[in-house]
Amino acid sequence: MSAHSHTHSDLTKNQSLVMDALSSSEGPLSAYTILDQLRDNGMRAPLQVYRALDKLVEYGLVHRLESLNAFVACRHPNCDSNKTIIFMICEACDKVNEITDAALAKNINKIAASEKFALNKSTVELRGLCPACQTD
């Protein structure tokens, strides 16, 4: 099943609220930031947000950034959550660029295979400065 087979209409109310919050954000948001933004929409407890996030991540609509303890809406055109995704996180403006790279994915699979490691999930997060923030 493709990750994006879930359309917006499939989502529950809370899932839609969280999805919208992430989609309209410039950068990653923490669960508690999302909660604060959605207080007026009936969100009251962290767990409501975390439950929605869990599902959205499962559907491949949202990614979790391990190094930030935060979440971003998937912006990759043909995102397949099974692929290795590379996140480039700007340490100045906090924006995140999300890309895939066939060579790198292949490389990671090769490394795992050579170590006889049964790969389940890859996390690749790069920290640095995005083009816009290097001009300072």
Next chain:
Amino acid sequence: MSAHSHTHSDLTKNQSLVMDALSSSEGPLSAYTILDQLRDNGMRAPLQVYRALDKLVEYGLVHRLESLNAFVACRHPNCDSNKTIIFMICEACDKVNEITDAALAKNINKIAASEKFALNKSTVELRGLCPACQTD
């Protein structure tokens, strides 16, 4: 300066305690687990552990695993903390294998360059099953 230019004798008391705890552990430890293990040695507050960990990471003796919020002693023979390190984390036994791969490092640098991203630090963490745990 090479990451491992800091020998054990350079370390302060707290740093040594934390280093020993990590070195003698089979897998990664959280800061609070380390704290609990060292209560009898005078460690009383999280900050004492975090301060030691900060220095040990800075010296390249310890790595932080972003996806686990935990820390491991560096076991790579000629570890240079500037290199891209690949962590393979077993989801069954929690042991961590730490390797470097020149091709992958090159690949990541190439990707960053092609996106005009000024790379500062790379996090590559693979989740799955180690060889020993696949026999189940």
Next chain:
DNA sequence: CGCAATCTTGTAATGAGATAACATCACCTA
């Protein structure tokens, strides 16, 4: 229909990870 099974939701409380702020101590050096 009516009831049970199951899934989603709401709420409160708590666990786990990390840091801020401030006081103190040890050591080096001019």
Next chain:
DNA sequence: TAGGTGATGTTATCTCATTACAAGATTGCG
């Protein structure tokens, strides 16, 4: 010996995440 620097100790607080339990909603089937 006075003063600077870095390491320590302590308390409180902040952020991130989950457990436990109650209450609705929905589906399936007699």
